[in-house]
Amino acid sequence: MNMGYGEFIKRNRIASGFTKQVQLAEKSGITAATISRIEKEIQKPSMDTLKELARFLTSTSYVELMVACGYWDEEELLEDLKTEDTSVVNEPSIPYVSKSKKPSSIEDDLIENIDLSDEELLKQFNIQIDGMNLTEDETKGIIAYVRSLRLVNQNKA
Incomplete structure (x- = not known):
């Protein structure tokens, strides 16, 4: 529900x-x-x-x-993240992986540590899209989005 x-x-x-x-x-x-x-x-x-x-x-x-x-709409937000030239990075650059592919170890690490505070995540991970570092607000938005997905998936279970 x-x-x-x-x-x-x-x-x-x-x-x-x-x-x-x-x-x-x-x-x-x-x-x-x-x-x-x-x-x-x-x-x-x-x-x-x-x-x-x-x-x-x-x-x-x-x-x-x-x-x-x-x-x-959550699904529209997901679609925006699926562009080919989008990347999640912590040195070196790693391309964004869609749901159908296995995430990289760095992406696994980010997802695994998503329960850290926003500040702790910002210190631990350097995220870039299109070769540019995300602002603190952009990074917090991505973190919030992942958390909202978890909440939705929790409610579906």
Whole structure:
């Protein structure tokens, strides 16, 4: 059973240390009433609201929030990652491997260590696409995407 966006946001609010909606409201500037309506799925959060929430919900990311709320389609995000010239790198350069191929040992290492914090992953792995290092936000987006895939796969099991 898929988790609704309200429950997803509630769980991440609590996991991010905001046991009460009012605590997140005070930090984010989004009213407690709005947060309550979002968590009860009475009101779908706007993309701007999600962007603001992502700043404070440290257990998730903007990408995961956008997928959970239906603004971005997970399958479309996967398709964007499957371009031929995309690569995941830690020295030396290793081409991106699609689902049908066996991942390299570096990719296995990244996937295996995905439960580390974003900061620990950023220190441990240098990721490049098209020969350019990803920004911290881009890397966090990829990490968030992998985590969202795991959550979806967990819910399917």
